[in-house]
Amino acid sequence: MNGQTAIVTGGGRGIGRTIAEFLAQRGVNVVIVGVNIDIAHNASSELEKLGIKSIAVKADVSNAPDVNNIFERALREFGRVEILINNAGITKDGLLLRMREEDWDTVININLKGTFLCSREAVKVMSKQRYGRIINIASVIAFTGNPGQVNYGASKAGIVGLTKTIAKEYASRNITVNAVAPGFIMTAMTETIPENIKQDMINAIPLGRFGVPEDVANAVIFLASTEASYITGQVIHINGGMYM
Ligand code: NAP
Numbered sequence: 001m002n003g004q005t006a007i008v009t010g011g012g013r014g015i016g017r018t019i020a021e022f023l024a025q026r027g028v029n030v031v032i033v034g035v036n037i038d039i040a041h042n043a044s045s046e047l048e049k050l051g052i053k054s055i056a057v058k059a060d061v062s063n064a065p066d067v068n069n070i071f072e073r074a075l076r077e078f079g080r081v082e083i084l085i086n087n088a089g090i091t092k093d094g095l096l097l098r099m100r101e102e103d104w105d106t107v108i109n110i111n112l113k114g115t116f117l118c119s120r121e122a123v124k125v126m127s128k129q130r131y132g133r134i135i136n137i138a139s140v141i142a143f144t145g146n147p148g149q150v151n152y153g154a155s156k157a158g159i160v161g162l163t164k165t166i167a168k169e170y171a172s173r174n175i176t177v178n179a180v181a182p183g184f185i186m187t188a189m190t191e192t193i194p195e196n197i198k199q200d201m202i203n204a205i206p207l208g209r210f211g212v213p214e215d216v217a218n219a220v221i222f223l224a225s226t227e228a229s230y231i232t233g234q235v236i237h238i239n240g241g242m243y244m
Pocket of ligand 1: 012036059062
């Protein structure tokens with residue numbers, strides 16, 4: 001992977017940041033994408049200390065012109081893009097009857113449409129290269145459902161369908177497309193869960209703990225590597241056994 005270029009959406013913090021670090025440790029130049037440019041810049045500067053080149057791009061992944069700009073900047077800087085990690089994602093929870101249409105739209109737009117827009121740009125570049133790795137971050141919730149997350153669960157289930165479809169469309173161009181489905185991973189997204197509920201959740205996890213971003217990054221790095229060249233259209237579950 002040394003010398004390749006990766007785009008990591010939401011690479012400024014949480015799971016995306018750890019994925020970006022793991023890529024940088026393997027000599028990959030990284031484009032960090034986020035809405036908060038200070039967070040993205042900070043991550044980029046830290047990554048450069050590992051001896052690679054990194055740029056930060058401010059972009060809302062649900063906005064097509066922003067997404068075009070990510071790829072323009074990446075190509076101007078690095079000339080190629082071998083790896084796309086569609087990691088940017090949010091939650092806006094609420095039970096179905098109380099879910100505001102606006103919260104449905106926002107979650108679907110960022111999580112699902114964002115993955116579509118970034119993948120659409122990526123395959124243009126990767127098709128010309130005859131090489132590419134797209135890794136999408138889904139969720140265990142796509143498979144189990146979760147009360148209060150109708151928008152999030154639908155967005156992540158959508159990502160699974162999108163992954164398999166793009167995998168079939170672009171296999172002939174040597175582009176593999178896979179997803180990982182994390183369970184509960186300790187980041188800002190999960191830190192607001194009340195302690196008593198956290199304990200109930202841990203009790204339901206056979207391995208007896210929440211995951212850490214490194215658990216997800218290890219699987220993503222494998223899928224991004226040449227060792228995974230015969231794997232496409234798959235979902236790797238990273239959940240401590242809570243869903244089998
Ligand atoms: P997080 O700590 O809240 O980080 C979310 C990241 O997404 C941030 O870097 C944020 O950028 C970026 N982002 C949000 N909206 C964006 C937009 N419109 N355009 C571009 N970037 C945007 O979340 P996380 O826990 O690391 O989650 C990362 C991914 O893993 C998400 O897709 C999430 O659904 C998935 N996941 C997480 C868990 C878990 O338990 N944590 C489990 C399963 C799946 P800024 O820094 O600029 O705000």
